[in-house]
Amino acid sequence: MSDLTVFGTSISPFTRTIRMCLEEKEEAYRIYDYMPGSEEQKAEHPFGKVPAIRDADLHLYETLAICIYIDEEYTSDPQLQPRDAIEKADMFQRVSLYLDEGYPNLIAGCVIPGILLPAMGKPADTAKVAEHLPKAEKYLAVADKELRGQHWMVGEEMSLADFFLAPAIYLFKKLPEGEKMLPQFENLSAWYTHMTNVESFRETEPKLP
Template identity: 30%
Template sequence: MQKPQLFGADYSVYVRAVRLALMEKGVDYGLTPVDVFAPGGPPSSHLVRHPFGRIPAFEHGDFALYETGAITRYVDEAFAGPALQPKDARRRARMNQMIGIADSYVYPILVWGIYVEQASKPSSGRETDAAKLAASLAKAPVCLKAVTDLMGDGPWLCGNELTLADLHLAPMMDYFMKALAAVELMADFPALMEWWEQISARPAMRATIPTS
């Protein structure tokens, strides 16, 4: 089979989720750099791959795809290696629910509302939007409780097997955990903290630490 090609940057939580899926499956892949936050935006050539100008985009031979959830599910189904989606319909629904929660709530609240406002902006000399940070801090426990309630006994988000839900949430949590507020917020969610310790120690997570 041809080697798949990923387009994006290592700072992107979504690019990282795809890289984690590829690595957990043991699939060799290429990463072509595309910086969506460069002045002037992404190059026009990227808009051919992704009309919304976001990352990642993915190609496997003549098959082109964008949207992280579609890419990671394709990676799981098209390549050999350990299955990353439960066979049982209810467990798979739970996994998809977790991925939806990550996209709709964790990403805007924990990454953009807390990490960006409390850690990233101050470290690059930009002013924090205090109202946005306060609103996100108020909503954060809802995110953390929702994930904790759904994960059950663990050790992974959907039970005994690592799934795409773990790989989708982990890059977002990595940014969140860098914010000062994370220590206090996570103290109320020991099961999630245990999950974080396990997922962040995986070789694929260590090999994809953002450099930019």
């Protein structure tokens, strides 16, 4: 059994990604629900971002690095990265695109200003949402096209590519504009419905404020 601790609010889609990895590996862990920018999280990440982990003497931050560590240190099945070189490159291409175009537009540009700020008693930033919705739509159109009707984003098995995007889609669907936008993407909608049956995804559903 691991001695692993996760630092970061479970609302964060990045925290959910690493929790999904841990659930898949059936590794026990503790979680401290620290918010981004809090003094506690600044001790875990140099920019106070969420998430970070500690595992015995190891201290790691940045979600992708954490996912790779979990998959390669805890070697039990399922494997979360394809073995085939082309599929592995495809997986990292999708994760990288998500980090560049997905998270900044879906979450930072729409979900946080549109629903999380109001949930925390602050005014919504509707101008920011309006600016980022078309960019979110463009990103989703690419993700939809690349799915080509497959169950998983890459090859025949689930992988980190699925674990990065699904938590973001969950939150984006909470935004009325997001809920309305998703059905136009048939591949993505079918894939997301498939993801909602994945136990590690269900087990890590956050409690929204």
